[in-house]
Amino acid sequence: MKRVIQIDSVIQDSSTATVVVFDPRTGKMQFVPAVFMVKDGKTEATITRNTNSMYAIVQNKKTFDDMAGHWAQKDVELLASKMIINGTSDHSYTPEMQVTRAQFVAMLVRGLGLSTETLPAVFTDVAATQWYASKVGTAAKYGLVQGVSEGLFNPDEHITREQMVVILMKAVALVQGTAKTDVKATTQFADQDQLSDYARSALSEAVGKGLVHGKTETTFAPQDIATRAEAAVMIKQVLQFLKLIN
Structure with a gap:
């Protein structure tokens, strides 16, 4: 609405x-x-x-001492000013720190503005007492995440770049109200042979919409662990594409 x-x-x-x-x-x-x-x-x-x-x-305007001159400074400070992401302290964002699956899902759920609530446990490894329980439960409710296997989410496992893309494209489908269409799984990246099968169409769609970029012009590094800077930039790209922020 x-x-x-x-x-x-x-x-x-x-x-x-x-x-x-x-x-x-x-x-x-x-x-x-x-x-x-x-x-x-x-x-x-x-x-x-x-x-x-x-x-x-x-x-609200938020800046971080360790983002000055960083390639992701503008995007990180935009999302921080809008209270979508938080720093690791009042003055630090720690952009190169690796991101866990629970942390990324929490960022995305906040960015989509989804109302969180106490939900029945979907994953046996997400305790109701954990800070991210309601965020992960909400993401599962809306079909953004399905876990790594039956009943397991692995919340503290670091998230890969291809896993981020898969979740983000599910968010695009959720907001646009359309089911994900089959996309020819091809990209311009020389390392696309490193992509997991489940991530191929999501990456093709994301690249086609201009939502993600490689680590270089020819490599995407799908199995690399995502950093806090990369997570912020990808979420910002998706939110602007969906016209949820300017």
Whole structure:
């Protein structure tokens, strides 16, 4: 569903403006997908979300000392300003740190603005007491993840670049409301023989839509463990493609 909030002023920098859902019981705010547009001297924020809630608009600019001059600085700080991703401390993002499967799913669920809730356990290795339990459960509910085998998710295992792409393309299908179509599994990458069979069509589709890029012009490195910088950039690309952020 889409809703519009109108502000009687111009927001010049949409990268620091964010629609949030406000929980009056806890006082906490959470990112909500929204696109800002200036019209007739006013700003319209168009919200895309699947639940009813209390919304507000906030402005927030987040920077990290260890992102200065980094190739992913702009994308990381955009998502951090919108409260989609967090640093490892107030002043550090640690861009080259490897990402676990649970961490990546949590980033994506926040970016999609999906409402999380306590759900029956889907995976036996995701304890209800873990910080990521509701995020993983929500991702499973919406078909974003299926686990590595029956009943197992391996939340603390590091996620590979090809695994990220598969999950992201499921997110694209979820938001667009269309089933994933068969795509001829070819790419321009010289190392495509390293791709797992289950990831071939997802990578082809992602490359065709301009959502992912290789580590070099000719290699994708599908089995490499993803870094926090790579995860942020891929999520940002998908959110912009889906028109969930400017």
